[in-house]
Amino acid sequence: MPLVRPPVQRTPLVLVRPRQSFLTPPLSIASSQSRSVSASSPDHEDRFDPPGGWLFGVPPGEKYKKEGWENIWMYGFFGSLGLAVVAYAFKPDTSIQTWALEEARRRLEAEGILKEPEDK
Numbered sequence: 342m343p344l345v346r347p348p349v350q351r352t353p354l355v356l357v358r359p360r361q362s363f364l365t366p367p368l369s370i371a372s373s374q375s376r377s378v379s380a381s382s383p384d385h386e387d388r389f390d391p392p393g394g395w396l397f398g399v400p401p402g403e404k405y406k407k408e409g410w411e412n413i414w415m416y417g418f419f420g421s422l423g424l425a426v427v428a429y430a431f432k433p434d435t436s437i438q439t440w441a442l443e444e445a446r447r448r449l450e451a452e453g454i455l456k457e458p459e460d461k
Contacts, residue, residue: 399405449455 395401397405446455450457
C-alpha cells in the first residue's frame with residue numbers, strides 16, 4: 342500500500358453544471374414571469390395614501406378620538422403582561438441543582454450523618 346495518496350483527477354469547471362433545484366425555476370422562466378405579473382397588474386392607482394403632513398392623520402388642534410378596540414387591546418395586553426411578570430416571579434424552583442441539594446440533604450439525614458435543622 343503506498344504511503345502517498347495518488348492525486349485526485351479534477352474535471353474542468355466547464356464540464357461541471359450546477360444542479361437545478363426543483364424548488365426554484367430556471368432563470369429564464371422566473372424573469373419572464375415577474376415581467377408578466379408586473380405588466381398585467383389590474384390596479385393602476387397608488388398603493389399608499391399621499392402624505393398629508395399630519396401625524397397619524399389628525400389635524401393640529403383636534404383631539405384624537407379613540408376607536409372602540411383600543412381600550413380593550415390596551416387593558417388586555419398590559420394586564421396579561423402584568424400577570425406574566427407575577428407568575429414568573431412566583432414560579433417554583435425546578436432546577437436540577439436545587440433538587441439534588443434537597444435529595445442529598447434527605448439522604449444524609451436518613452443515614453444520621455447530617456443532623457436535622459432545629460426549628461427556630
